[in-house]
Structure formats: C-alpha cells, structure tokens
Amino acid sequence: MEITISHLTKRFGDKTALDDVSLVLDSGVHALLGPNGAGKSTLINILTDSIVRDQGEVLCNDHEITKLGAKYRELLGYMPQQQRLYENYTAEEFLKYMAAVKGIAPATAGKQIAELLQVVNLWEVRRKKVGGFSGGMKQRVLLAQALLGNPRLLILDEPTAGLDPSERINIRNYIAAVAQKMIVLFATHVVSDIECIAKDVILIRDGRICQKGTPVELIESIQGKVGELPCDLDSLEKLQERYCTGNVYQRREGLRVRIVGDELPEGCLPVRDSIDLEDVYMYYINK
Numbered sequence: 001m002e003i004t005i006s007h008l009t010k011r012f013g014d015k016t017a018l019d020d021v022s023l024v025l026d027s028g029v030h031a032l033l034g035p036n037g038a039g040k041s042t043l044i045n046i047l048t049d050s051i052v053r054d055q056g057e058v059l060c061n062d063h064e065i066t067k068l069g070a071k072y073r074e075l076l077g078y079m080p081q082q083q084r085l086y087e088n089y090t091a092e093e094f095l096k097y098m099a100a101v102k103g104i105a106p107a108t109a110g111k112q113i114a115e116l117l118q119v120v121n122l123w124e125v126r127r128k129k130v131g132g133f134s135g136g137m138k139q140r141v142l143l144a145q146a147l148l149g150n151p152r153l154l155i156l157d158e159p160t161a162g163l164d165p166s167e168r169i170n171i172r173n174y175i176a177a178v179a180q181k182m183i184v185l186f187a188t189h190v191v192s193d194i195e196c197i198a199k200d201v202i203l204i205r206d207g208r209i210c211q212k213g214t215p216v217e218l219i220e221s222i223q224g225k226v227g228e229l230p231c232d233l234d235s236l237e238k239l240q241e242r243y244c245t246g247n248v249y250q251r252r253e254g255l256r257v258r259i260v261g262d263e264l265p266e267g268c269l270p271v272r273d274s275i276d277l278e279d280v281y282m283y284y285i286n287k
C-alpha cells in the first residue's frame, strides 16, 4: 500500500497550519518530527479524514481517501494524542468496545484482542481496570486499540507523551515490532523516540517540510556543521543566545556545548563520527 500526499494546504483563519505539503508513505516507520505548533496534528487529522483540507490530494493506492470513505477507515489504525480511556473498563472490555466501534465481528475480535494483549504485554492484567494503570500501560492499551482490525496504515500522534524513559523504550519497541508489515506515521517532537526505528524522517516546521530523508542521509547532510565548544556555566547562556546550541556534555576536560550551524564559532572542535538526529533536528528546525 502507498499513501501519496500532494500539495496539502490547511488554514485556520489567518494561520496556515499546513503549507503545500507533499509526501509518499510506504511500509515502515516514517517519523514526523517538529516542534509544537509545526503542523503535525493537522497533517494527521487530514490523513485520518477528521478535518477538511483547503487544497491538495491524499491518495491511497491512487484513490482519493475522502472518496474511499469507510473502505479507507478499515485500513486505518489511529492512536490520537489525547484519548479518553474508559477508566472503569478493564483492558479487555475496552478493546472489545473499540472492536465493536470499528465493526469487527465478535469472534474475530476475541482472537485478535487476545493476541494484541500479549503483543503489548498486558495479558496478565487484562481483567484489571484501566483506571488503575500506569501511563505506559494506558498508552499500550491505546496502541492495542489502534492495531485492532489489522490496519495497513498506523498513525501515532505522540504515542510516548508523558511516559518515563523505560516506558518510552517499551512503547517504541512495540511499534518497531509491528511496523514491519504496515505504514507507520509516528509524530513526535522527541528525537530519541524515533532514532533507532525510523526508516525515514520528515522534519516539519511552520507547516512546511523543511527536510526529509533516511537518518543516514540526514546525518550525512550536516557533516561539517556540528561542533563542540568548551564552555562553563557562565558562558553557556551567552552561547545559547548567539548560536544554535544543542546538548551540553560533561566531558573529562569539562563542559562542552554542541553547536550546529553553517558557521561554527572559533575554538569549536569539529564533530564527525557522533553526529546524530538530535543535531539534524537542531540544524534544520532552527535554520
């Protein structure tokens, strides 16, 4: 399956939330990375056919999704950024309810729910109320509901929001495991969420795609534009005002701040081998 997005534009009054966005999505994890307000949820809302666009096309295997209607929705699994969980339901009851909403026959649903509860490691607690679950367990319930009906296109809007580091890793691993046979669009502003699992990365800022490519291509594209500057806590603030700065590292020699840009300040030690997607993000989102 292939999703082809062409010249998508969406305005809210004077605000252009999406500006002439074009993309092709095929199987594997496509990371949609951008700061708050970049347009990620707007793109997702158009892809889930939840809002009307102003211009552009979204084709699923050459057919416009708005015309496919229910046929398209059958192919879609969606994990929204915020979703009300029915706190008095057990995990199993919630998934049964969601299966009914999706029109999945009870016999098929039962088997699939059992499989999914195991995939997301909630089988043991399936009869416990969702209200008592941790944030990570709730997210796993939501991921399971998105996977009901074997979607071909899985859309995840900040699936790791509010999770602690170990829960983030768990959710990320589940997503990587299920992503092999489907298109996954993973929207986030947290680079580490997608670093090891994304087949390609779409960087979005102010409603426009400012760069896209495989992680390796993107890292290659900023060779020579990343350095580390020795600093101390007093000089750090000034450096952060003047340059595009990233993480601060405690090295044996003292503090070093990562700086990305076309022109690096004097005294900056070039970084070659350890450039990562965090640097890529800083470079293109601030460019």
Ligand SMILES: Nc1ncnc2c1ncn2[C@@H]1O[C@H](COP(=O)(O)OP(=O)(O)OP(=O)(O)O)[C@@H](O)[C@H]1O
Pocket (backbone or CB within 6 Å): 012, 015, 016, 017, 034, 035, 036, 037, 038, 039, 040, 041, 042, 043, 189
């Ligand atoms: N219903 C709406 N009415 C008015 N403006 C909106 C609406 N939805 C989104 N916007 C604006 O469109 C822009 C893009 O918003 P969007 O929610 O798509 O960004 P985002 O990348 O998902 O951000 P976040 O990471 O904070 O969820 C923002 O400036 C936002 O304020």
